[in-house]
Amino acid sequence: MTTDTPARLLQLLSLLQTPREWPGGELSDRLGVSRRTVRRDIDRLRELGYPVQATKGSDGGYRLVAGKAMPPLVLDDEEAVAIAVGLRAGAGHAVEGLDEASVRALAKLEQVLPSRLRRRVSTLQAATTPLTSGDGAVIAPETLTVMASAVAGQERLRFAYRAKDGTPSKRLTEPHRLVSTGHRWYLVAYDVDRADWRTFRVDRVADPFPTGARFAPRELPTGDAAEYLRRSMHARQEAYEFEVTFAAPAERVAARVPAWLGTPEPLDEHSCRIRSSAGGSVEWLVVRLAMVDCEFTVQEPPELVEHVRELGARMTRAAGT
Amino acid sequence: MTTDTPARLLQLLSLLQTPREWPGGELSDRLGVSRRTVRRDIDRLRELGYPVQATKGSDGGYRLVAGKAMPPLVLDDEEAVAIAVGLRAGAGHAVEGLDEASVRALAKLEQVLPSRLRRRVSTLQAATTPLTSGDGAVIAPETLTVMASAVAGQERLRFAYRAKDGTPSKRLTEPHRLVSTGHRWYLVAYDVDRADWRTFRVDRVADPFPTGARFAPRELPTGDAAEYLRRSMHARQEAYEFEVTFAAPAERVAARVPAWLGTPEPLDEHSCRIRSSAGGSVEWLVVRLAMVDCEFTVQEPPELVEHVRELGARMTRAAGT
DNA sequence: CCCCATTAGGTCAGATTGTGTCCTAGTGGT
DNA sequence: ACCACTAGGACACAATCTGACCTAATGGGG
Numbered sequence: 001m002t003t004d005t006p007a008r009l010l011q012l013l014s015l016l017q018t019p020r021e022w023p024g025g026e027l028s029d030r031l032g033v034s035r036r037t038v039r040r041d042i043d044r045l046r047e048l049g050y051p052v053q054a055t056k057g058s059d060g061g062y063r064l065v066a067g068k069a070m071p072p073l074v075l076d077d078e079e080a081v082a083i084a085v086g087l088r089a090g091a092g093h094a095v096e097g098l099d100e101a102s103v104r105a106l107a108k109l110e111q112v113l114p115s116r117l118r119r120r121v122s123t124l125q126a127a128t129t130p131l132t133s134g135d136g137a138v139i140a141p142e143t144l145t146v147m148a149s150a151v152a153g154q155e156r157l158r159f160a161y162r163a164k165d166g167t168p169s170k171r172l173t174e175p176h177r178l179v180s181t182g183h184r185w186y187l188v189a190y191d192v193d194r195a196d197w198r199t200f201r202v203d204r205v206a207d208p209f210p211t212g213a214r215f216a217p218r219e220l221p222t223g224d225a226a227e228y229l230r231r232s233m234h235a236r237q238e239a240y241e242f243e244v245t246f247a248a249p250a251e252r253v254a255a256r257v258p259a260w261l262g263t264p265e266p267l268d269e270h271s272c273r274i275r276s277s278a279g280g281s282v283e284w285l286v287v288r289l290a291m292v293d294c295e296f297t298v299q300e301p302p303e304l305v306e307h308v309r310e311l312g313a314r315m316t317r318a319a320g321t
Numbered sequence: 322m323t324t325d326t327p328a329r330l331l332q333l334l335s336l337l338q339t340p341r342e343w344p345g346g347e348l349s350d351r352l353g354v355s356r357r358t359v360r361r362d363i364d365r366l367r368e369l370g371y372p373v374q375a376t377k378g379s380d381g382g383y384r385l386v387a388g389k390a391m392p393p394l395v396l397d398d399e400e401a402v403a404i405a406v407g408l409r410a411g412a413g414h415a416v417e418g419l420d421e422a423s424v425r426a427l428a429k430l431e432q433v434l435p436s437r438l439r440r441r442v443s444t445l446q447a448a449t450t451p452l453t454s455g456d457g458a459v460i461a462p463e464t465l466t467v468m469a470s471a472v473a474g475q476e477r478l479r480f481a482y483r484a485k486d487g488t489p490s491k492r493l494t495e496p497h498r499l500v501s502t503g504h505r506w507y508l509v510a511y512d513v514d515r516a517d518w519r520t521f522r523v524d525r526v527a528d529p530f531p532t533g534a535r536f537a538p539r540e541l542p543t544g545d546a547a548e549y550l551r552r553s554m555h556a557r558q559e560a561y562e563f564e565v566t567f568a569a570p571a572e573r574v575a576a577r578v579p580a581w582l583g584t585p586e587p588l589d590e591h592s593c594r595i596r597s598s599a600g601g602s603v604e605w606l607v608v609r610l611a612m613v614d615c616e617f618t619v620q621e622p623p624e625l626v627e628h629v630r631e632l633g634a635r636m637t638r639a640a641g642t
Numbered sequence: 643c644c645c646c647a648t649t650a651g652g653t654c655a656g657a658t659t660g661t662g663t664c665c666t667a668g669t670g671g672t
Numbered sequence: 673a674c675c676a677c678t679a680g681g682a683c684a685c686a687a688t689c690t691g692a693c694c695t696a697a698t699g700g701g702g
Contacts, residue, residue: 005659005689006327007369010393017429020474021535024649034691039650048328050433057699058647059535064433070401071433072331072393078422079429080391086407086423101399102407107340108400112371112385112392153341214342214380283614289639290611290632293604296639305640311611312636318610318617319630326660326688344677355662360679378670379676 008033012041013064014074016052021061077117084109084121088141099180106141107148139185139203144178147187147202150210151175154217157189159208161200171200174215177225178202188225190218197221199232242285242304245273247295256292282307329354333362334385335395337373342382398438405430405442409462420501427462428469460506460524465499468508468523471531472496475538478510480529482521492521495536498546499523509546511539518542520553561622563606564596568616577613603628 008031015022015030028035042052042062051067054060064071075083087106113121150157157175162168173189176197180186185202197220222228246253250264250272257264262276286307289296298305329352336343336351349356363373363383372388375381385392396404408427434442471478478496483489494510497518501507506523518541543549567574571585571593578585583597607628610617619626 004365004368006330006365009327010331010369013393017433018473019428019432019470020476023647025647036651036692037690040689043651044325044327048331054649055699056649056697059700060648060698062649066433066435066439068435070396070398070435070438072334072395073430073433074393075391075426075429077391079426082420082423082426083404083408087404099403102403105396105400105403108338108396109394111340112338112387112394114387114389114391117391118387149340152339155341287608287612290636291608295635297641298639308636309640312633312638312640314616315611315629315633315636317633318619319626319633320618346677357663357680358661361660364680375678376670377668377676377678380671381669381677383678 009041009044010072010074012038013045013050013071016045016062016064017071017074019063021055021063023059023061027062077114080109080113081117081120084113084117088121100178103144103148103178104152107145107152110142110145111149143202143205143208144185146208146210147175147178147205150208151178153210154214155210156192156213156215157208158211160206162204162206171198172211173198173200174218176218176220179226179229186229188220188228197228199229240282240301240303241275241277242301243273243275243299244289245271245297245299246292247271248292252294253292257288286311330362330365331393331395333359334366334371334392337366337383337385338392338395340384342376342384344380344382348383398435401430401434402438402441405434405438409442420506421499424465424469424499425473428466428473431463431466432470464523464526464529465506467529467531468496468499468526471529472499474531475535476531477513477534477536478529479532481527483525483527492519493532494519494521495539497539497541500547500550507550509541509549518549520550561603561624562596562598563622563625564594564620565610566592566594566618566620567613568592569613573615574613578609607632 011031012027015027024035024038028038031038031041042054045052045064049067049069050071051065052062053065054062084106087102087109110118147157149155154174156172158170158172160168161171172192173187174192175187175189177188178185179188187200187202187205189198189200190196191198220228222231245267246264247270249270250266253264253272253274257274262274264272264274266272282304285304289298289308290311298308332352333348336348345356345359349359352359352362354362363375366373366385370388370390371392372386373383374386375383405427408423408430431439468478470476475495477493479491479493481489482492493513494508495513496508496510498509499506500509508521508523508526510519510521511517512519541549543552566588567585568591570591571587574585574593574595578595583595585593585595587593603625606625610619610629611632619629
């Protein structure tokens with residue numbers, strides 16, 4: 001029964017985050033202090049920028065409402081697991097520019113996630129569909145979070161890499177940025193042994209671990225990491241152009257296609273077209289097209305046409321006679 | 322420069338959650354207190370159950386590691402937005418038993434999410450694909466979070482409902498539980514006007530708002546809400562049985578099919594079968610099957626066979642001549 | 643209309659706690 | 673061997689926190 005003020009404030013914060021009203025009396029009971037002190041604590045929270053709304057009159061109470069700053073989120077076990085699983089599942093196909101923040105948040109969460117919960121997360125993770133489907137390239141979320149931590153903490157990173165042709169190598173790098181394009185992740189890093197900048201496909205990385213050694217941030221020759229990645233991919237011709245025409249209004253298609261895949265340009269009132277480039281696998285794009293749920297025609301590339309034809313044949317076979 | 326201890330502790334917690342090492346000197350600088358006090362603060366955090374790991378020796382420092390309890394998560398703006406968007410996108414198709422926690426977490430987060438961030442979330446949300454695809458039934462995440470709050474806070478909930486045949490009605494309910502089956506959400510609640518228990522499809526609910534009146538929790542006639550929902554659905558025959566055979570080992574199929582859809586039972590070493598029931602739309606199930614990426618045959622129901630055939634035909638047409 | 647439960651906030655005395663400045667020990671890497 | 677860092681004890685002084693008491697104001701229900 002040590003009357004530890006900061007601990008009590010955290011506890012109060014956690015109670016107030018429950019979406020319900022708390023009368024002062026109940027709070028003072030739970031926290032083991034007088035009612036006056038509860039009022040003072042609430043004042044303190046308000047001064048910290050976390051507005052507590054109070055309903056007056058009988059049956060009134062306190063509740064935490066939206067302010068100008070994010071208060072520290074107090075999560076229970078299940079909620080923490082839900083967020084971790086959700087972020088892991090979503091890491092591959094989130095909205096442009098958001099995936100990096102998403103991975104950062106995941107890294108932050110997993111850094112402090114109790115081990116028993118971590119087990120639950122990986123179990124559930126296994127049960128969920130890896131949405132990098134149709135493609136052999138599955139990324140272990142651990143790999144991503146370890147990398148994100150190394151980037152944020154400016155720690156050197158050692159890992160095994162499998163090149164495009166399959167030859168393995170060991171790399172010692174100074175990780176600069178984690179970039180995602182579509183559903184694929186890349187690490188832009190300075191390769192210490194080769195003394196030059198490189199981009200690494202994260203799904204070809206194995207056993208990453210931070211060496212612990214800190215490094216001084218280095219200037220990327222091309223200012224922006226995304227820009228650097230784009231040039232590097234273009235140079236290696238890893239991306240391909242595609243062109244698809246839909247027999248549906250542009251708005252309807254836009255609502256069903258992730259924005260980073262491309263924006264549909266209207267051809268007329270009832271049809272539209274997407275011309276864009278994707279870095280991912282063709283199989284994956286095919287499923288995405290099937291989801292749009294309207295008639296469409298694939299123009300480019302021949303490879304994509306072939307895969308669509310194949311899926312069509314497979315579905316027809318599946319329907320039997 | 323008020324030397325407010327609790328505020329400083331929160332700030333320390335937020336600094337330590339950054340995935341990097343913090344030497345004591347830097348912390349004392351940032352927090353504006355002496356080095357000794359920083360050590361004491363860290364002691365306090367440890368006593369609260371948030372283990373702070375310290376690397377000794379030169380170039381050492383502090384960092385927050387996994388303990389037995391979840392520390393309050395201190396998120397920056399982007400991370401908060403990323404989590405909100407991720408949870409919203411994932412709310413529809415998460416793992417069994419997890420979606421409710423997921424919605425709870427979302428409700429908790431949105432309760433305190435600053436309004437400027439809220440705007441960003443809805444903008445990004447619009448850009449992301451609503452994954453209740455193929456089905457007209459789109460659920461506004463706000464509806465879910467409002468309902469989750471009402472369930473948690475035991476507040477009566479008023480909303481407009483559109484019955485299966487389209488007839489509208491206004492309901493005053495005591496919300497009991499939010500249940501998700503597959504990609505569809507149901508509210509199990511006591512309908513005050515009709516003086517009986519009802520299940521409501523969340524996508525048919527409009528303009529929910531808590532009346533503010535608290536209610537005493539009521540006993541559900543059938544102990545479990547999920548059980549009650551199942552019976553209610555069965556009685557109305559909203560669920561359908563399906564049976565699909567895959568030409569792939571059970572493990573491979575299991576890895577690509579969400580667990581709540583059903584568990585594949587092996588037929589022999591190279592094939593397996595799923596017999597289960599789904600409450601969702603057939604269109605959606607078809608896309609799910611297309612994702613499995615192996616030969617398969619649909620046995621039941623005829624409706625599903627028909628849709629598979631149709632998608633097959635559509636894809637074949639899309640591939641052109 | 644009055645009554646009640648609630649939030650809001652002032653004041654005061656006394657106990658408790660937090661803080662900075664000393665100090666010494668131990669550890670790991672260069 | 674040295675340095676940079678964590679770990680923690682002792683002490684004096686200041687700052688803070690707490691509970692008890694008080695009064696105001698507000699909203700709902702009978």
